[in-house]
Amino acid sequence: MLQQIYPSVHHDYQYELNKDFQFAAAHYVPSEIAGKCQQVHGHTYYANVTVAGDELDEAGFLINFAIIKRLIHDRFDHTLLNDDKENFDDTVSERFPTTEVVARTIYEIVQQYLDGLVNRPHCLQVFLRETPTSYCIYRPKQKAASNV
Numbered sequence: 001m002l003q004q005i006y007p008s009v010h011h012d013y014q015y016e017l018n019k020d021f022q023f024a025a026a027h028y029v030p031s032e033i034a035g036k037c038q039q040v041h042g043h044t045y046y047a048n049v050t051v052a053g054d055e056l057d058e059a060g061f062l063i064n065f066a067i068i069k070r071l072i073h074d075r076f077d078h079t080l081l082n083d084d085k086e087n088f089d090d091t092v093s094e095r096f097p098t099t100e101v102v103a104r105t106i107y108e109i110v111q112q113y114l115d116g117l118v119n120r121p122h123c124l125q126v127f128l129r130e131t132p133t134s135y136c137i138y139r140p141k142q143k144a145a146s147n148v
Helices: 032-038 065-076 099-114
Strands: 015-027 041-053 122-131 134-138
Touching (some): 099 134
Antiparallel strands (some): 122 134
């Protein structure tokens, strides 16, 4: 993978890590306005996941890089994304496997895993490149602080 500089997220955490990886997957966008993308076609996706936190785990990791790759690469590499009915749906546009939805889905999968860790790191950003000239960044909205 070529070295890439990604847009950064401002935060106050002590640690930030970024994991780059790629996966090859096919998809189609089941919408008439998608044009040629209605047809099954494939991409080599390049992803970067940004995780941050203040506490390290018992091994000295915020999260082991290999876990992030396993969560996403092992799930999506060499698949037809539309077949993953847990994450994508051909009848609901918010769940069509567009680059935007795939980036959000990567965030959701990673954050769900992080929520189970004692040190509670946070996924701050997912950068997903679909082609050499097209990419998407997904950042979850920050939850408003409670005044309770």
